[in-house]
Each structure stands twice: as C-alpha cells, then as structure tokens.
Amino acid sequence: xxxxxxxxxxxxxxxxxxxxxxxxxxxxxxxxxxxxxxxxxxxxxxxxxxxxxxxxxxxxxxxxxxxxxxxxxxxxxxxxxxxxxxxxxxxxxxxxxxxxxxxxxxxxxxxxxxxxxxxxxxxxxxxxxxxxxxxxxxxxxxxxxxxxxxxxxxxxxxxxxxxxxxxxxxxxxxxxxxxxxxxxxxxxxxxxxxxxxxxxxxxxxxxxxxxxxxxxxxxxxxxxxxxxxxxxxxxxxxxxxxxxxxxxxxxxxxxxxxxxxxxxxxxxxxxxxxxxxxxxxxxxxxxxxxxxxxxxxxxxxxxxxxxxxxxxxxxxxxxxxxxxxxxxxxxxxxxxxxxxxxxxxxxxxxxxxxxxxxxxxxxxxxxxxxxxxxxxxxxxxxxxxxxxxxxxxxxxxxxxxxxxxxxxxxxxxxxxxxxxxxxxxxxxxxxxxxxxxxxxxxxxxxxxxxxxxxxxxxxxxxxxxxxxxxxxxxxxxxxxxxxxxxxxxxxxxxxxxxxxxxxxxxxxxxxxxxxxxxxxxxxxxxxxxxxxxxxxxxxxxxx
Numbered sequence: 362x363x364x365x366x367x368x369x370x371x372x373x374x375x376x377x378x379x380x381x382x383x384x385x386x387x388x389x390x391x392x393x394x395x396x397x398x399x400x401x402x403x404x405x406x407x408x409x410x411x412x413x414x415x416x417x418x419x420x421x422x423x424x425x426x427x428x429x430x431x432x433x434x435x436x437x438x439x440x441x442x443x444x445x446x447x448x449x450x451x452x453x454x455x456x457x458x459x460x461x462x463x464x465x466x467x468x469x470x471x472x473x474x475x476x477x478x479x480x481x482x483x484x485x486x487x488x489x490x491x492x493x494x495x496x497x498x499x500x501x502x503x504x505x506x507x508x509x510x511x512x513x514x515x516x517x518x519x520x521x522x523x524x525x526x527x528x529x530x531x532x533x534x535x536x537x538x539x540x541x542x543x544x545x546x547x548x549x550x551x552x553x554x555x556x557x558x559x560x561x562x563x564x565x566x567x568x569x570x571x572x573x574x575x576x577x578x579x580x581x582x583x584x585x586x587x588x589x590x591x592x593x594x595x596x597x598x599x600x601x602x603x604x605x606x607x608x609x610x611x612x613x614x615x616x617x618x619x620x621x622x623x624x625x626x627x628x629x630x631x632x633x634x635x636x637x638x639x640x641x642x643x644x645x646x647x648x649x650x651x652x653x654x655x656x657x658x659x660x661x662x663x664x665x666x667x668x669x670x671x672x673x674x675x676x677x678x679x680x681x682x683x684x685x686x687x688x689x690x691x692x693x694x695x696x697x698x699x700x701x702x703x704x705x706x707x708x709x710x711x712x713x714x715x716x717x718x719x720x721x722x723x724x725x726x727x728x729x730x731x732x733x734x735x736x737x738x739x740x741x742x743x744x745x746x747x748x749x750x751x752x753x754x755x756x757x758x759x760x761x762x763x764x765x766x767x768x769x770x771x772x773x774x775x776x777x778x779x780x781x782x783x784x785x786x787x788x789x790x791x792x793x794x795x796x797x798x799x800x801x802x803x804x805x806x807x808x809x810x811x812x813x814x815x816x817x818x819x820x821x822x823x824x825x826x827x828x829x830x831x832x833x834x835x836x837x838x839x840x841x842x843x844x845x846x847x848x849x850x851x852x853x854x855x856x857x858x859x860x861x862x863x864x865x866x867x868x869x870x871x872x873x874x875x876x877x878x879x880x881x882x883x884x885x886x887x888x889x890x891x892x893x894x895x896x897x898x899x900x901x902x903x904x
Contacts, residue, residue, distance in 0.1 A: 399502055424730055556696075575644075589648045663679060748767075
C-alpha cells in the first residue's frame with residue numbers, strides 16, 4: 362500500500378521525464394486506432410440486463426485479457442491469492458498483467474498493438490486526453506454488453522472524465538466525489554504532529570503563530586538536544602510537505618476573485634512561514650539532512666522517533682513507521698495538535714484525492730474481448746467487488762456488523778498482524794487497487810493503524826475539495842507545458858534555498874530570482890490556460 366499512496370502525486374522529476382515520453386506517445390495516439398467502433402462489435406452472446414451485472418449471465422469459459430499497468434511496481438500475479446482467485450472464478454477470466462514505464466507504453470502505441478486494457482497514472486497526460494482515438498467509450502460499451510456499469514460508476518466521476526465529444530473513455534481509482542467528502546469516509550492525511558513526551562516536557566506552547574512556533578522549537582532544542590525539533594516529508598524528488606501541504610494548513614486560497622488561478626507559492630503568508638522556517642533552520646531547529654533524506658530515511662527516522670515534531674502529509678503512507686514508534690513507546694507516540702495557522706483566521710483546507718483520482722483504466726480499441734473487459738470494470742466497481750478487494754470473503758476474513766461497518770475475523774486479524782508476507786501474498790487484501798476507493802476502506806476502522814487515528818480525526822473538520830484547480834496545468838507537449846515544467850523544477854530548488862537562506866537579504870534575493878524566472882517563462886500564457894481550465898472544471902461541476 363505504501364507504493365499506492367506515494368504514487369498518487371507524481372514527483373517533479375518523474376513529471377519531467379513523463380513530459381518527453383508522452384509527447385512521443387501522442388504521435389501514435391493521434392493517428393491510429395480510429396476505425397474500431399462499438400457499433401461494429403458483435404452482439405452479446407448472453408442477455409445483458411440493466412438490473413444485474415453481466416458477469417452473472419455470461420457463461421463463456423476461457424476468457425483472457427492482457428492488461429498493461431504503467432507502473433513497474435504493480436504485482437502481476439493472478440489467481441494465486443484469495444482476492445484474484447475469486448475474481449478469476451466469478452468472471453471466468455484469466456488476466457495476464459504486464460507492466461512497464463512510459464517507454465514501454467510508447468512502444469505499444471508506436472507498434473500499433475495495444476493491450477486489451479491499459480492503466481496509466483497521470484490523468485493530465487496526452488494519453489488520457491486523446492483516449493477517444495484509441496479506447497472505447499465506456500458507457501457505449503456498457504450499453505451493449507453490461508448496462509449495470511452505470512449503476513456502479515459514479516456519475517460525478519464519469520462527468521469529470523467526459524471528453525469534448527461527450528463520452529467517457531477511462532475510469533479512475535480513488536476518485537473521491539463531493540458526497541464521499543461529506544460522508545466522513547475520507548480521512549485527513551496532513552497534520553502538525555509532535556511527540557507526546559516532548560509536548561509534556563516543554564509545557565504550553567503556541568505553535569499556531571510564527572513567533573510561537575519559533576519559541577516552541579527553541580524549547581524543544583533546549584529539552585531534547587538529541588532530537589531534530591522540526592521535520593517534514595522527504596524533499597528527495599519532490600517538495601516534501603512544505604509546498605501544497607503547508608499551503609493547505611494555512612488555508613491559502615486556490616483561486617482569486619472571479620475564479621482566477623491563484624499562485625499559492627507567492628502568497629504572502631505562505632512566504633512569511635517559509636521565512637520562519639528559514640530562521641528555525643538557522644537556529645538548528647531543522648536538520649540539513651531533512652532536505653537530502655529519501656523516503657526510506659524519513660521513515661526510518663519516524664520509526665525511531667528522531668523528529669520531535671513534523672508537518673506530515675500522505676499519512677497512510679507513513680502509518681507503519683508511526684505505528685512502529687508508538688508500539689515501542691506508547692507514552693511518546695506522535696499526536697496532532699494545533700499548529701502552523703493563518704494569521705488572518707483562515708481555516709486549514711486539507712484535501713485528499715479529488716475527482717481525478719489516481720490510476721485511470723481504459724479498454725483499448727484493440728481489445729480481444731471488450732464484453733469481458735467492461736464486465737471486469739463493473740465487477741471491480743461494484744459493492745461486491747469492492748468488499749472482496751478490501752476485505753476478502755465474508756465469513757472467512759471479515760464479518761459485517763449491524764451498523765454496516767466490518768471487522769476482521771479472528772483468523773484474518775491474526776494473519777494481518779503477525780504474518781504480513783502471507784497477508785500480502787496469500788490474501789492480497791487491500792492491494793488489488795486499480796479500482797480502489799477510500800469509502801470502502803473506511804468501513805473497517807482497523808484498516809488504519811491505531812497510531813494514526815487521532816491524527817486523522819484531528820484533521821477531519823478541515824477536509825476540503827479542490828476540484829476547480831485539478832489538472833489545470835497546460836497540456837503535455839505544448840510550449841506552455843514545457844515552460845511550466847521548467848518553473849516546477851526551478852521552484853523545487855527555490856523552496857530549499859529559501860528555507861536554507863543565511864539571511865533575510867538572501868531570502869529576498871532567492872525569491873526575486875524566482876519571480877524573474879516566472880516572468881521569462883511564459884507564466885502569463887500558462888495562467889491564461891489555467892483560468893480557462895478552471896472555468897471548464899466549474900462547468901463540469903455544474904457551478
């Protein structure tokens with residue numbers, strides 16, 4: 362699961378590579394696979410009903426699909442664990458998974474021999490935007506082979522992915538709708554946390570203001586000279602939690618008046634807090650190692666309680682080291698407290714995955730068995746399929762309570778807690794996530810480590826959607842996209858330099874250099890595109 366959360370947002374370095382590769386891919390995408398249509402496909406050999414998933418009617422045997430996942434880490438095994446063994450049995454389906462990177466994806470398109478199903482990880486890529494050229498429209502396919510798909514697919518998600526021709530070609534995992542946010546099933550994954558023993562030792566501190574924060578860090582350093590007073594997620598390949606996570610803690614708006622794009626990096630209060638962290642760093646409250654550590658090093662320090670306090674994001678990805686520390690040191694575990702707040706009284710706007718979700722899966726126009734492919738989509742999106750992939754088989758690995766929540770059986774819980782290898786390889790519960798959804802995982806409180814539950818609950822009141830500004834950057838392959846990529850790379854180095862500046866004068870000069878860089882890299886053109894995409898998003902949302 363750690364890979365899943367870590368990959369939900371591509372890191373800038375990876376994005377840079379993706380830009381080049383998907384540009385090449387687009388050459389093939391735009392010119393091929395246009396002849397195959399849903400209307401030309403053969404009729405279903407079973408009775409497709411609106412009130413019943415088609416896999417229950419389709420009795421064909423020996424169905425096969427070749428499913429490409431654009432991620433080398435994806436577990437390609439099939440039919441050997443509890444989850445995929447049951448999917449295989451229900452659907453009469455063998456899936457051969459193949460994985461790779463953007464180079465392999467380009468090769469498929471260039472060779473004109475696409476796999477049956479294709480899953481990618483960037484909703485803003487040309488591959489996704491040009492899907493009408495190489496993938497079947499899902500609703501049309503469902504109408505022909507499995508009308509029940511429209512009962513399990515989210516209308517808001519479908520509308521979000523609808524292209525200009527009015528059709529939907531791909532369906533995402535972890536697409537959290539407005540209703541999901543309102544339901545309380547989505548948990549906060551960002552917070553300012555501090556060790557309980559540290560909090561007890563330094564006495565009352567006000568971490569919400571810049572002055573109070575610096576005083577608190579000074580107190581920590583005096584009482585715990587062997588600890589790093591303040592830490593944050595790894596910078597290696599990204600911006601840690603000091604970019605969007607910090608902006609969300611401060612409630613920095615995403616739009617200005619008239620729903621225009623707001624550059625949060627240049628927000629005055631955000632910059633003032635970066636200047637505060639500069640001073641904390643200068644006084645020894647932030648270790649230089651924090652800018653160089655990779656995710657493994659960060660987790661190692663989390664699991665050994667090396668940080669006194671942390672601005673943490675992607676909480677679910679860090680739950681294992683946080684729980685490891687808490688289990689060994691129950692009186693010293695990390696807890697969320699108020700900290701890093703807006704001086705203007707703005708509430709935090711913590712967010713989770715939005716409508717764009719994470720992975721996006723398509724049925725290609727070269728699919729050998731499109732009826733079975735859309736059945737697989739329906740199956741995995743249904744309550745039945747979601748309960749299977751998240752909790753296994755009822756009565757064997759989980760039980761349903763009277764209030765609709767679930768709990769592990771004693772046997773499953775014992776394996777989950779004491780035999781992680783078997784839990785992953787023999788059961789694969791919670792790991793088959795190509796159509797995963799947060800709201801199902803939330804049905805079982807034990808889906809989350811005990812040590813992170815207080816942190817999740819603390820941030821829950823501040824959860825906010827940011828749909829308007831999802832995927833508003835210029836399309837890959839354009840001059841503006843290349844300029845925006847250069848700006849992102851420049852910002853990554855600027856952010857570190859700002860926090861490590863030796864003086865106020867240095868801080869101001871680094872910031873000026875960044876502003877100048879924006880001016881010479883098409884920022885006005887980029888923002889025109891962003892503003893148009895914000896308007897397009899609002900139209901999709903019916904606003």
